[in-house]
Amino acid sequence: MNSLTGTLALARLALRLDRVRLTVWVLGLAVMPMGTAANYLKLYPTEADLRAVSDVLANPSLVALSGPLFGVSIGGLTAWKIGVTEFILVALMSLLTVVRHTRTEEETGRLELLRATVIGRHAPLTAALLVTALANLAITVLIALGLMATGLPAAGSAAFGLATGLVGMLFATVAAAAVQLTASARAATGIAGAVLGGTYLLRAVGDTGPTWLSWLSPTGWGLHMRPYGGERWWVALLFVVVSAVFATAGYALVDRRDLGAGLLAERPGPAVASPGLRSPLALAWRLHRGLLLGWTVALALTGAVMGGAAAGIGDLKSPNQQLTDVLTRMGGSSGLTDAFLAAIFGITGIVAAAYTVQATLRMRQEESSGRVEVLLATRVSRLGWAASHLVFALLGTALLLAVAGVAGGLAYGAQVHDIGGQVGRLLGAALVQLPATWVLAGLGTALIGFAPRRASLTWAALILSVLLFELGALFGLNQRVLDLTPFAHVPKLPGSAFTLTPVLWLTVIAAVLGAAGLAGLRRRDMPVT
Incomplete structure (x- = not known):
């Protein structure tokens, strides 16, 4: 038996358990950009309308809220309006999925029963990441197809879908590392959520101040892929490298802890409770x-x-x-x-x-x-x-x-x-x-x-x-x-x-x-x- 034995069986189980939850997440995240683009086509039918609104969106206050507008077009306006929201939601979906099928399973004792069968040490984490990757792949493809169906350029639509999926996978790997640190699913979710909140603040400050701060934020990277504004495909490499680092850390930490325990040891309580x-x-x-x-x-x-x-x-x-x-x-x-x-x-x-x-x-x-x-x-x-x-x-x-x-x-x-x-x-x-x-x-x-x-x-x-x-x-x-x-x-x-x-x-x-x-x-x- 190797460390990945049973991965596919666990992945099928996770898909069955989350069949409704993930379907709602995927369809919701896929429909929002398409609906936003369709509505902007009605709101701004002429080039003059788009240029007028682009001048407004350059205001620092609006940049702090939703990021910079990189392309004066319906696609660029859609990416500005819905981009940060999509990134935050897909990050939440991904980190919650990984925590639910790893640390939560350990905390409730179910994973201990499964591990008593022919299940490799790395199989639960791999299955959770695999299921999350499938969900993010579906979101990427559906967003791109939906935006193209509204008449937007294929390159920008693919870039926006890819940016969304890559943000989701990066935070899935952040959660994969976080679940190794603590024995509590709640604490692991808190750690990964704190990283997500920190990246939002870094992007908001960086987009209106020192630009380099925005490059420390994965949500900032998603915007800097510039869908519909001269796509920067090389930014995807940042996601791949950082995701690989977190995933590697997650697998390394799995080997350094006992089942049900966290790397950060919990302090034992006193023998007698305090007043x-x-x-x-x-x-x-x-x-x-x-x-x-x-x-x-x-x-x-x-x-x-x-x-x-x-x-x-x-x-x-x-x-x-x-x-x-x-x-x-x-x-x-x-x-x-x-x-x-x-x-x-x-x-x-x-x-x-x-x-x-x-x-x-x-x-x-x-x-x-x-x-x-x-x-x-x-x-x-x-x-x-x-x-x-x-x-x-x-x-x-x-x-x-x-x-x-x-x-x-x-x-x-x-x-x-x-x-x-x-x-x-x-x-x-x-x-x-x-x-x-x-x-x-x-x-x-x-x-x-x-x-x-x-x-x-x-x-x-x-x-x-x-x-x-x-x-x-x-x-x-x-x-x-x-x-x-x-x-x-x-x-x-x-x-x-x-x-x-x-x-x-x-x-x-x-x-x-x-x-x-x-x-x-x-x-x-x-x-x-």
């Missing part, structure tokens, strides 16, 4: 503190970078009215700068909601791992245990948004010489997103209470919110469709009048969902694995 662990809330703090700290740093940096970039939006000369309308629909109606800031904090709210979902679903993770069964055998009640986690999901998100608002207010206020006034405004713009994030927490709690095996659908609700926020205004979707996401009901601050009614309704919906979930949790059997 600070005498309550469910104290235990929840111990479980959530690392995640909360990491997200706090990430949101502070994001708020500072985007707040600093917002000052340049006021320099737009004769902005294209259709672009202004899109920005206004995304956030606010009182000035382009306020509309930009409202759009930025709308995105920040959705980003913070990823922490909300992650913290809420920690309850399900504790249950499926069997740890909660031991805890509930003591005097701890189910509601007390669940409430201790929800405290960090709800108040932790409030902390993240507050930090992002203050950081953005400081950065933007320093640019316009009004720190005192802008900190308060942008703090409000950030915190007004909170009830929408709480709705996702309520949804996750309800699923844990009534359909625990479907709790991961909370992530699907978040992804739907991302897609509607990013593409809803561009596609001119019906308001009833846009209203499917709670973030569509958030007052667009700054720039619009604050209205209390939607905030109250979102809070009530979150409370009802949460209460229903807790009631279901109290009555159902535990654990459900």
Whole structure:
């Protein structure tokens, strides 16, 4: 038996388990560029329209948000609009797939059972990378064919599809290395996700400042392949080399650790618990503190970078009215700068909601791992245990948004010489997103209470919110469709009048969902694995 024995059998198993999940990812990522291009063909039918909007998109604030525009064409505009979003989503799909079929399988003990059969040491990792590669190949081909079907040049379409697939595979290999470092799937996802967030910030800073920083970011490489703007095919070599480095590291680290263990050894706990662990809330703090700290740093940096970039939006000369309308629909109606800031904090709210979902679903993770069964055998009640986690999901998100608002207010206020006034405004713009994030927490709690095996659908609700926020205004979707996401009901601050009614309704919906979930949790059997 060699180290790859059983790879194909594991790959077939992974494809069967993920047949619905990966199909949705692949089709969604393939359709978005095609739909964006089709809509831009309607919005900008003439060369004059394209030249007018290209002047607008050179503004540093918009470059920080979506990158530079390399080609004055429908294809170039499509790559600018959807490129960064595609890269982030395909990276998430890839790293989550690799973590799910490697570290998660180890953490649950299923891989130990499989390894008792004729399965080589490297087979699980190879199967996960193979399945992810097939998904990325399908995305690459479908994006290229879809864009060509709209009438765009073949070379640019192939470059955009290839850039998307290569970003996905690079982050698959990042995850392949990350899963060797820690014994927890959650921690491995956090490490790979932190790398992804760091690359986005590097690209945003590099595209508006020192250009070399953008070349340190894989999302920047994807843009610098220049689809529809004089394609740079050699950039693909950067992806191949760096992916090979991470993949090699992943395989090397597999040989240096025991099954179920991580290379970073976990510290053994004391024989007797400290006084600070005498309550469910104290235990929840111990479980959530690392995640909360990491997200706090990430949101502070994001708020500072985007707040600093917002000052340049006021320099737009004769902005294209259709672009202004899109920005206004995304956030606010009182000035382009306020509309930009409202759009930025709308995105920040959705980003913070990823922490909300992650913290809420920690309850399900504790249950499926069997740890909660031991805890509930003591005097701890189910509601007390669940409430201790929800405290960090709800108040932790409030902390993240507050930090992002203050950081953005400081950065933007320093640019316009009004720190005192802008900190308060942008703090409000950030915190007004909170009830929408709480709705996702309520949804996750309800699923844990009534359909625990479907709790991961909370992530699907978040992804739907991302897609509607990013593409809803561009596609001119019906308001009833846009209203499917709670973030569509958030007052667009700054720039619009604050209205209390939607905030109250979102809070009530979150409370009802949460209460229903807790009631279901109290009555159902535990654990459900």
